[in-house]
Amino acid sequence: MFKIIDKYKLASKTHYVLIEAPIISAKAQPGQFVIVRIHQQGERIPLTIADFERNQGTIALVFQEVGKTTQLLASLRKGDYLLDVLGPQGNPTEIALYGKVILVGGGIGVAAVFPIARALKEKGNVVTAIIGYRSKEYVFWEEKMRLVTDQLFITTNDGSYGQKGFVTDILKTLIAEDYKPSVIFAIGPAVMMKAVAELTRPYNIKTIVSLNSLMVCAMGMCGACRVEVGGKTYFTCMDGPDFDGHQVNFDLLIKRLDTYREEECYCCKK
């Protein structure tokens, strides 16, 4: 059982939960995730580790209410317990001195971008971040992101906050202005990561994406999370979640993410 030390709402449908998990906290690195199961009949869902405090033995998760499990998670309070937390899973993001880097975060993906931005900044990189949300009510961690970046851009789809449009609009401008980074890290919805990869492909800018496949075991045992990268099949949990965005078959990923749409609708209606 894993105690919830703190929990609050960050933005519309977006929540922050701080969990006591000393073993996970001791090993957690940017880019890794945990598997959470909330109750005895519950499913196992992957959630990115948004932050970790080794001295405190805690990890922070940020999630959006999208299905039955995340809605249930949102209903838990400080002092409650999570039944199962497995992690840290997945390979850490490769943190190195790249020089100029751009981080692109979309929606809940901003939470995953944060620890990567912090680590890259600490390494001495010049860090630019572009974070995008649906609208103003979904914006979170702007200040936190500002602290770990040299340059921060914010977009909303409807223009209710920051610049109106998509993260790719800003990225396009930066590249057009000849701001060429050594590497781009993009984390967000599959369509966003696909758009970023398509944008950078002609410029040959290395683009790392963190894939959000469906998962069951997260231990390399089931293959629910299989993805195609460079024409070969990989397991996101074991071989990823970071992959070369130019090699990823996003159309397949997007279709596979929709495999259980019917069942999800049925579950949430109940």
Add this chain to the structure above:
Amino acid sequence: MEIKKKAVPMRQQPVVERIKNFNEVPLGYNEQEAIEEASRCLQCAKKPCVEGCPVHIDIPSFIKALRQKEFQKAIDIIHENDSLPCMTGRVCPQEEQCQAVCVMKKMGDPISIGRLERFLADWDLANRKKQKTAVLISVPKKNKKVAVVGSGPAGLTCAAELAKMGYEVTVFEGYHKLGGVLVYGIPEFRLPKAIVQAEIEKLAELGVNFVTNALIGRALTIEDLFKEGFQAIFIGAGAGLPNFMGIPGENLGGIYSANEFLTRVNLMQAYKFPEYDTPVKRGKFVAVIGGGNVAMDSARTALRLGAEHVYLIYRRSETEMPARQEEIERAKEEGIDFCLLTNPIRYLGNDSGMVRQVECIKMKLGEPDASGRRSPIPIAGSEFLLDVDEVIVAIGNTPNPIISRTTPGLKVKKKGEIEADENGQTSLAGVFAGGDVVTGAATVITAMGAGRKAAKAIDLYLNSKK
């Protein structure tokens, strides 16, 4: 004495009922049936059955005790070599082991050793529950800590043996539930989960500690375990990485590895969706690829989930099938459609990326290959299409690389199997391994045998190391 050539049959759920539920199919012997079957044993001097058993249970002695109604004595004899008889009585391929060499086989049916073992193990379980007697064996504590990685048959056996010797044993399991393949892989109708649970509770009574949600190689490495004060480690992590064929369309929606399909259904209880949250596709026309026990389990599970037609596609003939004869028979009884000498070559999907057809090719048998079985050869021009809305790929597993990738100096073979000698000793001092992680996917009993041998080797190692 009159020799009874025919074995006492075991009652089972009728086909029409069982294909609609997940309850156990064979119902087991009652006392009278068990004694009658036990009475057929010749108590021969040669005892070939003991040699045929991978863990060398003293079979004639337990059968003798059974027919004298000394059930406690009989189960004690089994327990000397087998810590998990409830499971081995059910899932061991006895027809290839103890029963294959039974002298009675020359005159009629061999003694149904597995069924007798199951009877005693179930009797013991019921009896223990009634009397609340602990199985605690008081041995002096050794104050030495041993870590066991994985809670499948190899790990559980190794843990039990070490606990009986007085070691302080902790079992680490990656999943939220204990039991490994016994829980996520083998379906309820072949091995009820309550039985696995009861066997694990027995180990907890022996003093074994269990830690779930602990995947060794990620949160904790082998090196970390030594730092934590464990003096020896047994790796029984199994062969969990599912193989795929690498043919076009294999990543379409509705195509599962058998591991994923069975994990969803068994461990996550997807057959009770939406009471349980994990979904699984319930295909109407299902193709299962493969000819082993896991393929049979998958096909019969798909049927129970409501499939109208289940094809079992296997590239060789029935003779070469690795599945147990008993499982093949049950699958056939239940109406699984065996498409033998047939191999899938690609999958076709609809616009949403869900599988809708499988293209197959007919095969013929050529010369024996490395496995000793005649190798299948495709027949050009024999391609045909089958309409399917779900596919389960059950063509075997290899060991998961997470431990070997994070343990410097641990030698592995080409397919990722950990190198270990016959006692389980790996290339690292104090690190032992056994079961599928060493042999590649095999049976529950061979894994248990390896766990047992490694426990002895660990005892020797820790005694020599003062």
